[in-house]
Amino acid sequence: MEERKYIPFTEEMRREYTILVPNMLPRHFKLFIKIFEHYGYRMELLETTGQKIIETGLKYVHNDTCYPAILVIGQFINALQSGKYDPAKTALILFQTGGGCRASNYIFLLRKALERAGYGDIPVISLNLSGLEKHPGFTLTVPILHRLFYAMIYGDLLLSLANQCKPYEIEAGATERLADALTAELADKMQEEGVSFRKVKENCKKMIARFAAIDRREEEKVQVGVVGEIYVKYSPLGNNGLEQFLIDEGAEVTVPGLIDFFMYCIVSNLTDYELYGLHRFRYPILKFVFRYLIRQQQAVIDLIKEDGHFRPPTPITHTMELIRDFMGFGTKMGEGWLLPAEMLELNDSGVHNVVCTQPFGCLPNHICGKGMMKPLKEKNPDLNIVAIDYDSGASKVNQENRIKLMLANARSQLEEKNRENGVTPAAEKTKIAPETAQRG
Amino acid sequence: MNQNGSARELSLGIDIGSTTAKIVLRRGEDVLYEKYERHFSQVREKAVELLRQLRPYAGEEPLAAAISGSAGLGLAQNAGIPFVQEVFATGEVVKLKEPDTSCVIELGGEDAKIIFFDGGIDERMNGTCAGGTGAFIDQMATLLNITVDELDQLSLQAGRLYPIASRCGVFAKTDIQPLLNQGARKEDVAASIYQAVVNQTIAGLAQGKKIKGKVLFLGGPLYYCKGLRKRFQETLHCTEENAVFPEYARYAVALGASYYAEKQPQTYTLNSLIKAVENAPATVSKGRLQPLFANEEEYRAFRERHAQASVKYEDLASYAGRAYLGIDCGSTTTKLVLLSENDGILYSYYASNRGNPVEIVKEQLTCLYDLMGDRVTIAGSAVTGYGEELIRHAFSVDYGLVETIAHYTAAKFFEPEVEFILDIGGQDIKCFKIRGGAIDSIMLNEACSSGCGSFLETFANAMGTTIEEFAAKGLKGKKPVDLGSRCTVFMNSSVKQSQKDGATVEDISAGLSISVVKNALYKVIRASSAEELGEKIVVQGGTFYNDAVLRAFEREIGHSVIRPVIAGLMGAYGAALYAKQCEQSTIISREALRVFKHTSKSAVCNGCTNHCRLTVNTFGDGKRFISGNQCEKGLGITAKTDPLPNLYAFKRDMLTSLPCVEGKRGTVGLPLALGMYELLPLWHGIFTHLGFTVKISPMSNRRIYEKGQFSIPSDTACYPAKIMHGHIAALIEEGVDAIFYPCLTYNMDEKMTDNHYNCPVVAYYSELLKGNVDELEQVKFLYPYLNINSKRELTKELHAYLSRFYEGIAKSEVKAAVDHGMAAYVRYMNAVREEGRRALEFARKEHRRVMILAGRPYHIDAEIGHGIDKLANSLGFVVVSEDSVFRLAEPFTVKVLNQWTYHARLYRAARYAAEHADTELVQLVSFGCGVDAITTDEVRAILEESGKYYTQIKIDEITNLGAVKIRLRSLIGALEERKENSGRA
Secondary structure, X not given: OOOOOOOOOOHHHHXXXXXXXXXXXXXXXXXXXXXXXXXXXXXXXXXXXXXXHHXXXXXXXXXXOOHHHHHHHHHHHHHHHOOOOOHHHEEEEEEOOOOOOHHXXXXXXXXXXXXXXXXXXXXXXXXXXXXXXXXXXXXXXXXXXXXXXXXXXXXXXXXXXXXXXXXXXXXXXHHHHXXXXXXXXXXXXXXXXXXXXXXXXXXXXXXXXXXXXXXXXOOOOEEEEEEEOHHHXXXXXXXXOHHHHHHHOOEEEEOOOHHHHHHHHHHHHHHHHHHHOOOOOHHHHHHHHHHHHHHHHHHHHHXXXXXXXXXXXXXXXXXXXXXXXXXXXXXXXXXXXXXXXXXXXXXXXXXXXXXXXXXXXXXXXXXXXXXXXXXXXXXXXXXXXXXXXXXOOOOHHHHHHHHHHHHHHHHHHHHHHHHHOOOOHHHHHHHOOOOOOOOO | OOHHHHHOOEEEEEEEOOOEEEEXXXXXXXXXXXEEEEOOOOHHHHHHHHHHOOHXXXXXXXXXXXXXXXXXXXXXXHHOOOEEOHHHHHHHHHHHHOOOOOEEEEEOOOOEEEEEOOOOOEEEEOOOOOOOOHHHHHHHHHHHOOOHHHHXXXXXXXXXXOXXXXXXXXHHHHHHHHHHHOOOOHHHHHHHHHHHHHHHXXXXXXXXXXXXXXXXXXXXXXXXXXXXXXXXHHHHOOOOOOEXXXXXXXXXXXXXXXXXXXXXXXXXXXXXXXXXXXXXXXXXXXXXXXXXXXXXXXXXXXXXXXHOOOOOEOOOOOOOEEXXXXXXXXXXXXXXXXXXXXXXXXXXXXXXXXXXXXXXXXXXXXXXXHHHOOOEEEEEEEEEOOOHHHHHHHHOOOEEEOHHHHHHHHHHHXXXXXXXXXXXXXXXXXXXXXXXXXXXXXXXXXXXXXXXXXXXXXXXXXXXXXXXXXXXXXXXXXXXXXXXXXXXXXXXHHHHHHHHOOOOHHHHHHHHHHHHHHHHHHHHHOXXXXXXXXXXXXXXXXXXXXXXXXXXXXXXXXXXXXXXXXXXXXXXXXXXXXXXXXXXXXXXXXXXXXXXXXXXXXXXXXXXXXXXXXXXXXXXXXXXXXXXXXXXXXXXXXXXXXXXXEHHHHHHHHHHXXXXXXXXXXXXXXXXXXXXXXXXXXXXHHHHHOOOEEEEOOOOOHHHHHHHHHHOOOOOOOHHHHHHHHHHHHHHHHOOOEEEOOEOOEOOOOOOOOOOEOOHHHHHHHHXXXXXXXXXXXXXXXXXXXXXXXXXXXXXXXXXXXXXXXXOOOHHHHHHHHHHXXXXXXXXXXXXXXXXXXXXXXXXXXXXXXXXXXXXXXXXXXXXXXXXXXXXXXXXXXXXXXHHHHHHOOOOOOOOOOOEHHHHHHHHXXXXXXXXXXXXXXEEEEOOOOOHHHHHHHHHHHHXXXXXXXXXXXXXXXXXXXXXXXXXXXXXXXXXXXXXXXXXX
């Protein structure tokens, strides 16, 4: 069978081309880009927003394709059409997992869309760990991977700490400023200091201390976790600014980190051997990597615990224990078992309210999202989940209305709990922001 | 209670829903005043109006107040009045008024909610889908041309129920329209509409949770519609005392808001409240578009340009000679044109068919005969459209032609070199490209009528105007709202949002027109640029009478188009032109028409296990016309000739004839759905050989689906997945000991693809079943993760797994069983291939057209495939399946990641069709199949590269074959025309 043709990203291109990166997790991606720049790539994160992106996506992608594909491709083409970039000197990059979900096809849909839009000559780099495509000018070397991994650790920590500070900050904007400053500092540091886990731990420790130093109000807020399909879970463009909406509604938001998804991908590969006898030779290596990652994750957790101001993330091994009775680890398309596992993880760490985000018609989420809500809730009556579908047509008002319902339930649950624990309702009243007061 | 509240005795709740506003004023438990009114999207004005009515009751007393409802959110925010989420508000009321309630069902204008009280409060509301709500009932009443009250009255006298999809109004219409056209009783249709609402509520909202115990029914529709109550009560098997329909049903949310208000610190007086609402700033929405016309001048020029595409009219009163009659019996309207010898219009008619097209055509013919006198004779007649067959039989019309051909005939009259025709009618969008004088590709809106005329009309009515006024307003919209381009159901909520943001009716009308056009362009035609459509475009259909839509279309594609002045009559005009080839007409005579009678009754066909619900139309002369049948059997015609080869039927027969051998290890049930279809011989072989009695669930039908619909957690999953729940229920009813449906990440590796995955739904549906089907606890549910590509692995894994449930199964036994099963699977696949070869040979010998009906293995299911295979047979096609022919084409590289076993076959089957002149490919796509969003484009490209037609049929719960038939006939028409042209050339 002949090879599928694509334009490779060559060594020459590496020197001259600007690689455009779609936005998903802004701080993580900024750190990633810094690393690539250090190794001689020129990259730019697309931070564009707006209706135009959706329209462009709808124009060039089959409308029944999942929403993230429409957004990512729309964002790319919209950028190319803006005239800001020289099409002869521009390349695009997409992450590709190679799983059984439609998402593995994004890169091909992107190429087809580029062709239709008249940008058929633009190379698209597939960023993957399974060797799906080769690009001579773009190789993920061990040092790059190593740094990317630490950037992920930094990114996750920034995400988690900022989320725990922001709703309580006394000086508006203090958290964002610190997080932005840290993102810039860390990127520089990674170049200056090189990478050693000792340094990373030191930096993490300092980060925690600096966040802890932000002046915060002592009050109790409704805690809401966000899980779901990876793009709409993280990307404000995909989820209509869900995080900000929840904060405005007076909630504290918890979003599980990227490292969990990364480890989930590794577990998926491990189970391929354990269940089906596949990838026999890769297995011991991945097993080793997995154990290594677990240790690193634990080290950061320990640092947060030591400091004592913030709620630490849950080790993946524990998260896996939680889901074991509900779903097999062989469910590995899309977010697979990780999705319900994260709901349980949140519940376990005291966050009982969960928004489960998914693109409309997301296939794996029929099973892993909506399909798991009933059994999870039966065993965990405190769990308060709302499933929200995102797509180009879904109206924000409907989405917000459903989230508000979940929040109303969350508040009455919190009130009840406080009554039981003897907190007076009058004192409670002042803590909960009135639903209508603080928007816009 | 809050300390601030002690001074207040009055408490006020305002509920502003999507269509109505409700207000309740209480003093303690006494309701002083309540009011329920439509707000026609004038949210703020209506709120003020309602508040003013309270003056005699509230005076200047201090009062507590809160707003609730989906359209109330914006108002509450802007006026700084407390807001409470409406479902939450309902819960508050129930806890106070009916504390032993276990479940609340509340239907509103566009919302549907269920609240469960047993085992912790669980509240569910409809998500992005507004199907099965009050708006849906309104829409259906409009379709039947009756009021909602009349609909209710009719429903109470129903004799039978038809299956009607209610996921959204669009599907329901697709089901209802043919029923009406075929003469089904309105009483039965009315009750069926209610049943659809009930089914939607149960399947869409309850999501696996059983509705039992005391049920409280709330909301406007459930307060007003007695018939709807009846349907709910019967479907849920509620006793009288367990089904509560309280007096405050309409006010529950407002009442809840008033209770919520008491707990809020804010205190108002009526005046301060009115002032707050009046002074609330209107939020300006982010997305606004350019107006359709910059000024009057532009509009005038536009009008003049379009007036040029006209036809001549002749005076029937003075005309003498031959005339030709064209009838277009469409989905919502009936059109008639009488043509002179010189193609002039002598007479035309365009009106809603009011659910009974036969009566309309009779009236019109009578009228025509009167006007024609003896001077004019009808020399030829033709009928087209949805009601074609019925009208043709009723009035002995000469020709029946598929509507696409009728429209092309008419369009050619206005623009002989027309390249593209777009017809937007009541509920369908048809468009076709013309290449070399023949129809080159046809696109119909499948399961989606977003952006069709009836949608605009329903919307106009909801806003309290006619469609004409509504359209006229759209032309004046200064800042049209941006409503995107998607399903109309989603648009409902987008409009809701823009209303919330204070958009005017003008802006909404203009915005809707633009959406209609965007839907047609980007959803149906899927054009990426205007050049793709060509230069010479004719637009037609009733919807294009709407200048706002026409203007929006020209704007969107960037140049002007031709809209004939008879845009709405084009089908009838084309039919009349077509009838000109007739020498002597057979049409019903003046005398026969005078005594013409038409009655219809329903019956069930017992010709096969399908049990089609038939509508038998009887005409005065004793002629009968039967519709609703999925095959020819019910028509009283016994097929004497051998049926054409049909691989779908062949596969069904093979799978259902697998023997059931009594075994020593108990029974194992295999649910015949999803991935089980193709692998049935494998699993059946393995378990039979292991000594189990293997019970296979029966072929699906509607009843099987309904058996399992209670436990479906995700309503937007595909029908083949949802029907799985029914198969599990059927097996459990049969009393099996165990049920087996494995998790298969990987399907068979047919060595031609990047990977060989199953789709996520096929692969892991068992995990979902395990979590959501409570009855599975009664049996051993076996769902191991297996590797079927290695006998060794399969043996190992299966042995280990089964040993957890059964004692004494030796590994050697499993090994032998796997060998046995694999051999059975290979035999089956070879037999399918062999039969495919035989079918092709037959077709070549007999010079028959071949149709590759390409889908998934589970599309052979009689309920999922709706008998499309038999329909294709009846139209003269030899039907083969994708899996029987794909190996006849060489493997090749497609442009997308080719990583699913089933889907890879599609590409090669398409290649085979592309390489063979006598072979057409029709792709079956299940609604909600995410993977097919990728395959369809690719299959289309493969076919079109070789100049072949691409035909796609989207299937769902929809049971009507009418639309499918149009598609397939259009395909045949296009093939014939192409053949004729190439013969001439």
